[in-house]
Every structure is written in C-alpha cells, then in structure tokens.
Amino acid sequence: MNGKAHDASILNDAGSGEAGSWRSRDLAVLWHPCTQMREHPDTLPLLPIARGDGAWLVGHDGRRTLDAVSSWWTNLFGHAEPRIADAVARQAHTLEQVILAGCSHPPAVELAERLLAIAPREAGRDPLAKVFYADNGSAGVEAALKMAFHWFRNRGDEPRRTRFVSLHNGYHGETIGALSVGDIPLYRRVYAPLLLEPLFAPSPDAYAAREGQSAAACAEEAADALAHLLDEHPGEVCALILEPRVQCAGGMRMHDPVYLKRVRELCDVHGAFLIADEIAVGFGRTGTMFASEQSGIQPDLLCLSKGLTGGFLPLCAVLATQQIYDGFLDDSRERAFLHSHSYSGNPLACAAALASLDIFETDDVLARNRDTAAKMAGLAAPLADHRHVADVRQAGMIVAFELTRDGNKATPFEPSLRVGLHAYRAAVERGVLLRPLGDILYWMPPYCIDDEQLALLADTTRAAIDAATSGAAQA
Numbered sequence: 350m351n352g353k354a355h356d357a358s359i360l361n362d363a364g365s366g367e368a369g370s371w372r373s374r375d376l377a378v379l380w381h382p383c384t385q386m387r388e389h390p391d392t393l394p395l396l397p398i399a400r401g402d403g404a405w406l407v408g409h410d411g412r413r414t415l416d417a418v419s420s421w422w423t424n425l426f427g428h429a430e431p432r433i434a435d436a437v438a439r440q441a442h443t444l445e446q447v448i449l450a451g452c453s454h455p456p457a458v459e460l461a462e463r464l465l466a467i468a469p470r471e472a473g474r475d476p477l478a479k480v481f482y483a484d485n486g487s488a489g490v491e492a493a494l495k496m497a498f499h500w501f502r503n504r505g506d507e508p509r510r511t512r513f514v515s516l517h518n519g520y521h522g523e524t525i526g527a528l529s530v531g532d533i534p535l536y537r538r539v540y541a542p543l544l545l546e547p548l549f550a551p552s553p554d555a556y557a558a559r560e561g562q563s564a565a566a567c568a569e570e571a572a573d574a575l576a577h578l579l580d581e582h583p584g585e586v587c588a589l590i591l592e593p594r595v596q597c598a599g600g601m602r603m604h605d606p607v608y609l610k611r612v613r614e615l616c617d618v619h620g621a622f623l624i625a626d627e628i629a630v631g632f633g634r635t636g637t638m639f640a641s642e643q644s645g646i647q648p649d650l651l652c653l654s655k656g657l658t659g660g661f662l663p664l665c666a667v668l669a670t671q672q673i674y675d676g677f678l679d680d681s682r683e684r685a686f687l688h689s690h691s692y693s694g695n696p697l698a699c700a701a702a703l704a705s706l707d708i709f710e711t712d713d714v715l716a717r718n719r720d721t722a723a724k725m726a727g728l729a730a731p732l733a734d735h736r737h738v739a740d741v742r743q744a745g746m747i748v749a750f751e752l753t754r755d756g757n758k759a760t761p762f763e764p765s766l767r768v769g770l771h772a773y774r775a776a777v778e779r780g781v782l783l784r785p786l787g788d789i790l791y792w793m794p795p796y797c798i799d800d801e802q803l804a805l806l807a808d809t810t811r812a813a814i815d816a817a818t819s820g821a822a823q824a
C-alpha cells in the first residue's frame with residue numbers, strides 16, 4: 350500500500366523534518382549526477398530516501414514513492430531483495446575485494462561461466478567465450494571499443510581500421526570514448542572538441558517512420574543507409590556499436606529486430622566487429638533475456654551492466670569471442686589488453702550477480718515478466734487516446750509515451766515549456782518516481798511490481814500528463 354503517501358506535499362515541505370534536514374545537508378556537500386544543481390530544491394525536488402522496499406522507495410517520514418524507473422534502470426527484483434542482500438553479506442564476510450590481475454576468486458569465475466552459458470548464440474558462429482570485467486557501464490564500453498581497435502592493431506595488416514560506427518540518437522555512457530560514440534546533443538555537444546569522431550548512421554527508430562511506413566520498413570531503410578555508409582569507408586571501420594531494440598537514453602525509441610539482423614550481416618561483409626551494448630536492455634528488460642536474441646544474432650562483443658547485479662552493485666561484463674581474445678595472445682605485453690579498473694570483477698558485485706541469475710531461474714522471471722508486460726500494455730493502451738500523447742510504444746518491460754502539443758508527431762512542445770519536468774513534479778507529488786526523457790514519459794519498473802502498483806503507475810501517468818500539459822498546449 351502507498352501508506353501515508355499524500356498527506357503533505359513532497360514539493361512544499363522541502364525544509365521540514367528529518368527529510369528536510371537530509372536535504373539541506375545534501376545540498377551543502379553533494380554535486381549530483383546529470384543535474385543542473387541550480388534547480389535544486391525549488392524547481393526539482395530532491396527526494397531523501399531512507400530505505401528501499403520492493404518497488405518502493407521509502408522516505409524518512411515513511412512516505413512511499415514507486416520507483417517506476419528502477420533507479421536508473423538498474424534494479425530488477427525490487428530494492429533490498431533479501432536473497433541478493435544475503436549473498437552480498439555472505440561474500441562480504443568471505444572476500445570483499447582482491448586484485449583481479451594475477452589473482453582469481455570463485456564468484457568471478459562462476460559468474461563468467463554462467464554468463465557465457467546464457468549469452469546470445471547464433472548457429473554457425475563461434476560463441477562468446479571470454480568475460481572481461483569493468484566496474485560500470487561506461488568503463489565496459491570503453492573496454493569494448495579499445496578491444497576492437499587494438500585487435501586490428503595487433504593484427505597489423507589493416508592500419509586504416511581505426512574508426513567506429515555508431516547510431517544517431519544512441520547513448521553509451523559519459524566517459525570520453527563512450528560519449529564519443531553517443532549522439533545525445535545535451536550530453537555531447539560541449540565536449541565535442543575532445544571527442545573521437547565516429548561515423549554516425551541513421552537511427553532505425555520506428556517513431557521516425559514516415560506516415561504509413563512499418564517499423565520493419567523503417568529499420569530496413571536505416572540498414573540500407575548503413576550499408577551505403579560502410580561502402581563509402583571500406584577498410585576503415587573496426588567496430589559498430591549500438592543498443593539493440595531500444596535506444597534508451599535517446600527517449601526509449603524502439604526499432605524492429607530486423608535492423609540488428611541486417612547490421613550483423615553488414616558487419617560481417619565489411620569485416621567490422623559488432624558491439625552490442627545491452628547495458629540497459631539486457632536481463633529481461635525487453636522480454637527476452639538479451640535483446641539481441643530477438644534478432645537471432647550474436648555480437649562479437651557484448652556489454653552487460655546495470656541489471657547484471659540485480660541493481661545492487663556496479664559491475665560490467667564485456668563478453669568477447671575466442672577470436673578477439675586470441676588476437677591479444679603474444680609474447681609482447683604491449684599486445685596484451687592492459688586495460689584495468691581497481692574494482693574489476695569485485696567479489697561482492699559478482700556475488701550479487703550470481704544471486705540475481707539464481708532468481709531468474711527459481712522465480713521463472715521471464716515468464717512472470719510476460720504477464721506483467723501484458724498488463725502494462727493493457728494499462729498503457731487507453732493513454733494512446735489522450736490528446737497530448739503522440740505515441741505509446743512497448744518492448745517487454747519498457748513502455749514509453751511521447752507527449753506533443755496536439756497528439757501529432759509533428760507538433761512537439763516548445764522545449765522551454767519543460768513539460769517533462771512538470772510531469773515529473775506532478776508524479777512525485779502523487780507518489781511515483783517517473784523521470785521523463787525530455788517530453789517522453791516511460792515506465793521501466795522493477796519486475797516485482799504488483800497489480801496495485803501498476804494501477805497507481807497508470808493513474809499517476811495520466812494525472813501527470815494532464816497536469817503537465819494543462820495550459821502548455823496553448824503556450
């Protein structure tokens with residue numbers, strides 16, 4: 350139940366009680382990620398969280414807020430999931446951390462074995478065979494990019510293969526390399542002088558399809574454009590990186606699985622590696638364990654993070670083929686992959702990931718998610734008729750709502766109206782943490798979300814859209 354959720358405004362009691370005290374102490378010392386700090390606390394309420402309980406975030410006053418974004422898409426089975434918490438505690442009493450260069454430990458080995466066993470496979474292609482650990486998503490993307498580049502350096506016969514291809518509207522993280530292959534102007538533009546210059550291919554985004562064009566036709570068209578781009582740069586590309594099925598930070602824009610199938614073929618034809626960034630979409634988010642499965646393909650490098658540990662601890666696993674791994678075996682240390690992070694393969698994080706994989710098996714999570722996704726579809730469908738909703742789209746446990754002035758794609762709201770921000774405030778006030786991407790609201794809840802919470806989510810989304818758009822359409 351939503352407990353004592355709405356007896357006081359979460360926006361207006363910002364300075365009072367224990368929550369108020371944490372808020373002031375926080376703002377005195379913290380610099381928050383991805384935040385214009387000037388907006389705290391007046392424009393953007395800061396939510397002090399005392400604890401988590403399943404899909405709820407619980408404030409110091411007991412107020413419950415539904416975590417509809419799985420805490421930046423990390424949480425899978427709810428906050429403080431006891432089986433993962435116990436596994437981490439047991440591991441903490443056994444071995445909390447050890448250098449992974451030169452040392453080994455059971456959780457790192459077991460996790461690698463289990464990830465390789467469930468990784469996407471494609472008939473006739475050598476399976477993913479090795480696991481390299483980094484300690485967050487961006488770091489894993491950096492590792493994958495460097496591996497692809499370095500592999501060709503080691504081979505030595507194609508010195509011009511130094512470029513990456515990535516997609517318009519893609520996102521792969523915030524470190525310099527990962528930011529380079531991303532295309533979200535808000536994050537990228539200011540750093541452009543520092544960044545690598547990848548070749549950008551059109552996004553297969555189905556929302557951008559022409560009137561009457563199917564998602565599959567739109568994806569085929571984007572693949573044709575990619576083919577043309579690769580033709581124009583023969584022997585220059587070492588790897589292509591993309592987010593299979595959903596460009597998440599780019600607005601939960603979804604594409605037909607045929608695109609990835611075509612990309613796989615094109616990478617093979619052009620001798621470039623395919624890096625699948627499943628950091629956000631892996632571990633059941635889009636309906637299958639990994640989104641690449643929906644295209645029946647296997648990438649050469651697969652980046653997994655976020656849900657990898659059930660949302661408990663930072664960890665990234667980069668899965669690579671034997672061919673890539675073998676390209677670094679040599680007498681020379683320079684030809685080795687010397688990339689490292691202090692916490693690579695941290696035992697606590699690996700233990701959390703193993704416990705998370707156990708839950709997938711014992712709770713038949715993918716089957717439950719299919720039921721939940723069907724319920725989400727049923728609750729989202731009526732919102733398609735809302736006069737400010739231009740699109741409702743879904744991929745498994747992700748549902749997105751595109752808001753525009755009059756429900757047409759061609760009439761976006763003026764960005765200065767900050768419709769998404771108003772929706773955020775209205776939703777938080779009603780006990781739901783939505784975190785819109787611009788004017789796109791989305792649901793990406795923990796998999797444990799129940800019927801009552803789903804109903805709250807749907808009701809709140811409608812109320813937040815109403816509140817955020819009232820007046821804005823005329824402005």
Ligand SMILES: Cc1ncc(COP(=O)(O)O)c(C=O)c1O
Pocket residue numbers: 485486487488490520521522523592597598626627628629630654655
């Ligand atoms: C697809 C994708 N790749 C990479 C990252 C970066 O991961 P991290 O935030 O752990 O650095 C993100 C984060 O949102 C992501 O969505």
